[in-house]
Amino acid sequence: MIEITKKHANILVVVNGVRPAVADLKADVATLEMTFTYHSEVSCLIHAEGSDYIDKVKAFYARFWVAIEDKEEESCKAACTASVKDSFMTNFAVTKEDIIAYRTALGLKCDEVGAPVDFSTVVSWRALIQSVLANEVKGNLLNLVHLKHSYKLLSSRKYSAMFLPGDDIVSTAKVASLRIIDSGKIVHSMTTISRRALNDDMEVFEPLVELHSEFLIRGCFTDFESTFSVEETKH
Structure with a gap:
């Protein structure tokens, strides 16, 4: 599910992705929160905000791909800092x-x-x-x-x-x-x-x-x- 809202000059996008259960990992919902701004003066109108945008996306996918049961935060962080x-x-x-x-x-x-x-x-x-x-x-x-x-x-x-x-x-x-x-x-x-x-x-x-x-x-x-x-x- 994707939620898009506007707050002041920012566009807030929240992606809630359902991670299906596999043999060694239970089903869960992974959330990705992103902030964008609109710039009418340039050809690329929508810009992602925050220096950690790329890292947020990477952490989101880590929840699906490499998370370990009961050690999700630890295992995902280890994968993204390796x-x-x-x-x-x-x-x-x-x-x-x-x-x-x-x-x-x-x-x-x-x-x-x-x-x-x-x-x-x-x-x-x-x-x-x-x-x-x-x-x-x-x-x-x-x-x-x-x-x-x-x-x-x-x-x-x-x-x-x-x-x-x-x-x-x-x-x-x-x-x-x-x-x-x-x-x-x-x-x-x-x-x-x-x-x-x-x-x-x-x-x-x-x-x-x-x-x-x-x-x-x-x-x-x-x-x-x-x-x-x-x-x-x-x-």
């Missing part, structure tokens, strides 16, 4: 119900015991999306566009059944690059998705998928000093 140089990790326990729900949503037959490789986005979401929430990523997330996903298979498992019931999945993401183009700022996230298991009483991680995701924050940016690219060298 550095692009940090690694982001999340755990996901795959259940039969998860797989059936995913395959049904995509119109896939449910006679397959596992979920396909694109289920990678589900199991790693909290880690990979932190790339756009990082402190150095300045931009209005209301203008965020998802550009693409690509997958590199690291396991001998079938493409159509990469994730199986009972898998204990650990995803580790990092920002691989931050660059500016004519249409905005592109954030490239690289996530390694592995299965945790015990081998001779030792914890081991079996790599399954390397997920590359790109997001575009539309706008005009001049902070070229914040851009970078991490290149892997093969020996």
Whole structure:
């Protein structure tokens, strides 16, 4: 629900977004409050007020994407103050119900015991999306566009059944690059998705998928000093 009111010279906009319940987070309402002013003397008539406008929007989306039950404020603040140089990790326990729900949503037959490789986005979401929430990523997330996903298979498992019931999945993401183009700022996230298991009483991680995701924050940016690219060298 969106409420728009006028107070003196300001336009107040309040967005109340319903966050649906997921396995480890109950449903709630996230609120974004914004203040705008009208300037008839310039071509861009509506201006956002306040130096914290961008941070407010980022905190709003954090409530949907990375909040942790009973630690919402703490977990969202941590995500928005993390550095692009940090690694982001999340755990996901795959259940039969998860797989059936995913395959049904995509119109896939449910006679397959596992979920396909694109289920990678589900199991790693909290880690990979932190790339756009990082402190150095300045931009209005209301203008965020998802550009693409690509997958590199690291396991001998079938493409159509990469994730199986009972898998204990650990995803580790990092920002691989931050660059500016004519249409905005592109954030490239690289996530390694592995299965945790015990081998001779030792914890081991079996790599399954390397997920590359790109997001575009539309706008005009001049902070070229914040851009970078991490290149892997093969020996």
